[in-house]
Amino acid sequence: MAVYTDITESELGAFLRDYNIGELLSYKGIAEGTENSNFILHTTGGTFILTLYEKRVDRDDLPFFLGLMDHLAQRDVSCPLPVKRADGEIIGELAGRPAAIITFLEGMWPRRPTTAHCREVGVALAKLHLAGQDFPLQRRNDLSLPGWQRLWDGCRERCDEVEHGLEAEVSDDFAALEAGWPADLPSGVIHADLFPDNVFFLGERLSGLIDFYFACNDFYAYDVATCLNAWCFERDHSFNITKGAALLAGYQSLRPLDAAEVEALPLLCRGSALRFMLTRLYDWLHGPDGAMVQKRDPLEYVRKMRFHRQIISATEYGLQQS
Ligand SMILES: Nc1ncnc2c1ncn2[C@@H]1O[C@H](COP(=O)(O)OP(=O)(O)OP(=O)(O)O)[C@@H](O)[C@H]1O
Ligand SMILES: N[C@@H](CCO)C(=O)O
Known part of the structure; x- marks a missing residue:
């Protein structure tokens, strides 16, 4: 569970004195999530999420991250709004960790995404990309090719423990990705981790996006690729082209992909699958620091890499070209 740092009621009470959100009524650790410690707070002013940022942030x-949420929330993207302290700051310190309070979003993440969910996610992703265009801060994506290489260096010797032959297979992927990775595509702020557990719905209506802690500047189409991987495969590992078409149509209803993005999509999907395979493989072999966090399966993403290797055209993802 993702509560790495415990807090006492008196510590929390003292922390909340810097905010104007009323008196603490109750608080509880949230089991979901892997990166940070999250708590749900009920105060006389409402319901909030308190996050203590752990080592990997x-x-x-x-x-x-917090400035981006503030920026997007003010531009009609449904995401949590960081709560300002009385002194105007949005980052404080609690139990020796940087900490922030954000507003609570209603909704549930979809355990079995439908085609309608996929379309909504496509629309929301394009909206996020457009709303982020005038965000003034920048953050490099440290989980792009050089970052993948560093993770790989820490795993490759032992990766055949997970599946025999994986070392050779992934080395070939690196060679192809290094040779073909686009140098220049439309870029800006991307979410970079828009998986179903980071998107809340009320029925089939999208109610909010959370977890901006991998957000960075990179190719917009790379974010689309990550969503195709995270939303459009079935539990039997097959790609659902109807869901792919819905996600891409939703995205293109607000931000049509240009010819270079369309051409690059298969390689971006393969790269994005490698990225999530590697972080999962790294955690599988090394274990996330000191917590009982459920490990995510790297082989799920090895299968996705294999699928993308044989894709020739983005139409195979359901892309309808205008
Ligand atoms: N603004 C919010 N409103 C409602 N619930 C939230 C909000 N933010 C976080 N949560 C809850 O906390 C859980 C963990 O949040 P989050 O995904 O940001 O954590 P994390 O540690 O960064 O995890 P990971 O990166 O592994 O997804 C979510 O699954 C959700 O249940
Ligand atoms: N979404 C990631 C984990 C958190 O970033 C995964 O499924 O591997």
Whole structure:
């Protein structure tokens, strides 16, 4: 479960004195999530999420993440709004960790995404990309090719423990991705982790996006690729082209992909699958620091890499070209 740092009621009470959100009524650790410690707070002012940022989040990145949520929320993207303290700051410190309070979003993440969910996610992703265009801060994507290489260096010796032959297979992927990765595509702020557990719905209506802690500047189409991977495969590992078509149509209803993005999509999907395979493989072999966090299966993403290797055209994902 993802509560790495415990807090006492008196620590929390003292922390909340810097905010104007009323008196604490109750608080509880949230089991979901893997990166940070999250708590749900009920105060006389409402319901909020308190996050204590753990080791894998760089403190210097917090103004980007929280500033971005603030920016997007003010541009009609449904995402949590960071709550300002009485002194105007949005980042404080609690139990020796950087900490922030954000507004609570209603809804549930879809355990079995439908075609309608996929379309809504496509629309929301395009909306996020457009709304982020005038966000003034920048953050490099440290989980792009050089970052993948670093993760791979920490795994490759032992990766055949997960599946025999994986070392050779993934080495070939690296060679193809390094040779073909686009140098220039339309870029800006991307979410970079828009999986079903980061998107809330009320029925089939999208009610909010959360977890901006991988957000960065990179190719917009790479974010589309991550969503195709995260939303459009079935439990039997087959790609559902109807869901792919819905997600892409939703996205293109607000931001049509240009010819270079369309051409690059298969390689971006393969790269994105490698990225999530590697973070999962790294955690599988090394274990996330000191917590009982459920490990995610790297082989799910090895299968996705295999699928993308044989794709020739983005129409195979359901893309309808205008
Ligand atoms: N604004 C919010 N409103 C309602 N619930 C939230 C909100 N933010 C977070 N949560 C809850 O907390 C859980 C963990 O949040 P989040 O995904 O941000 O954590 P994390 O530790 O960064 O995890 P990971 O990166 O592994 O997804 C979510 O699954 C959700 O249940
Ligand atoms: N969404 C990621 C984990 C959190 O970033 C995965 O499924 O591997």
